[in-house]
Amino acid sequence: MIEVYGMSSPNVQKVILMLEETGLPYTFTFVNVFTGEQFAPPFQALNPNTKVPVIVDSDGPGGKAFTLFESGAILMYLAEKAGRFWPADxxxxxxxxxxxxxxxxxxxxxxxxxxxxxxxxxxxxxxxxxxxxxxxxxxxxxxxxxxxxxxxxxxxxxxxxxxxxxxxxxxxxxxxxxxxxxxxxxxxxxxxxRPAAQRMQKWLDTVPRADFAKLQAENPDALDRYFGRGKFSKV
Ligand SMILES: N[C@@H](CCC(=O)N[C@@H](CS)C(=O)NCC(=O)O)C(=O)O
CATH class of the missing domain: 1.20.1050.10 (Glutathione S-transferase Yfyf (Class Pi); Chain A, domain 2)
Structure with missing residues (x-):
């Protein structure tokens, strides 16, 4: 089983599209990057670069669990695992x-x-x-x-x-x-x-979307932290 950590963004959509195309079984865990869930230690242990998507394949190479981040690397991994969508030549x-x-x-x-x-x-x-x-x-x-x-x-x-x-x-x-x-x-x-793209869209319709006005009202720091500005700027 492949666990996908992500949100609604295009980089995550790529991975879901590929999973739908290959039929590899997966589950999805929503990570709310706008409220800073990507900085929590359990997520940082999966991706020190603190971004989604991340996958954890419980049946990775050698039969052992395998964690991977960066959507391009994930696509190549899934293509190799499924033996599809990346030519052998x-x-x-x-x-x-x-x-x-x-x-x-x-x-x-x-x-x-x-x-x-x-x-x-x-x-x-x-x-x-x-x-x-x-x-x-x-x-x-x-x-x-x-x-x-x-x-x-x-x-x-x-x-x-x-x-x-x-x-x-x-x-x-x-x-x-x-x-x-x-x-x-x-x-x-x-x-x-393509049917897989339509299934990806159905999945996307279930993923929570950010309400920026509400977020700003509830936590005035959240967007500044997300965009690395104000007191979160590092320059
Ligand atoms: N090159 C990375 C980019 C990942 C990325 O920028 N993810 C965004 C969502 S699309 C994210 O997690 N942002 C949270 C943050 O920047 O703190 C990939 O393709 O996986």
């Missing part, structure tokens, strides 16, 4: 890994910063909004080009690179202009039509 496999890294090191973090500057930064942060927005839009251009040349992001077959990108691309806050990106739109719809 060395060339094809590393092309998938290459695109997976574009998501992990590019679109994911850049989108995260863009959403922060659009939704949470105080007024007067046009520079940050413009910088991250420009990079996100550039990356959508790269994706549009890739999907014009290849059916799936990693190559001829649907796999972990697609699963890593999809939850970010369909993020309503980023609102990718699909009319300007017809090949992304084609790919987005193809994944949305």
């Amino acid at each position: 060395m060339r094809a496999r590393h092309i998938v890994s290459q695109w997976l890294m574009v998501q992990m090191g590019g679109l994911g973090p850049m989108s995260g910063q863009y959403v922060h500057f659009m939704k949470f930064a105080p007024p007067g942060n046009d520079y940050g909004r413009s910088r991250y927005g420009t990079e996100v839009n550039r990356l959508f251009g790269v994706l549009e080009q890739r999907l014009g040349e290849s059916t799936w992001i990693g190559g001829n077959e649907y796999g972990i690179a697609d699963m890593a990108f999809w939850p970010w691309v369909r993020n309503p806050i980023l609102a990718v202009p699909m009319d300007k990106h017809p090949t992304i739109a084609r790919w987005n719809e193809a994944i949305a039509a």
Whole structure:
């Protein structure tokens, strides 16, 4: 059994999508990162980087429990465990890994910063909004080009690179202009039509969402701690 620790965010959605695609049995434990549950010692023992997702596979390599964090590493592990969604051929496999890294090191973090500057930064942060927005839009251009040349992001077959990108691309806050990106739109719809993606959406509908106004009223420190600002700033 695989225990997934997480919340509703795209990085967690990737892992649930992969579990639904592979049919590997899993359970889900909600971690409320906005109230600081990721800093509690039992969670830090699972991930010293204090972020979700984390998985604990009770039947890991060698039949022993195995803990893993970082969504990209988790996708590769699950692909290897299931023997699916990551080609065996060395060339094809590393092309998938290459695109997976574009998501992990590019679109994911850049989108995260863009959403922060659009939704949470105080007024007067046009520079940050413009910088991250420009990079996100550039990356959508790269994706549009890739999907014009290849059916799936990693190559001829649907796999972990697609699963890593999809939850970010369909993020309503980023609102990718699909009319300007017809090949992304084609790919987005193809994944949305998959039964596993629909089961992932059903799971997502059950996960608690943050009510930021309520959170701020109940605990004025919570968002500052989450965003590392005010008295929580380390610079
Ligand atoms: N590169 C990491 C990023 C994980 C990440 O940023 N997780 C966020 C939710 S999407 C989180 O746990 N944030 C809590 C915090 O930053 O304290 C991955 O892909 O797993």
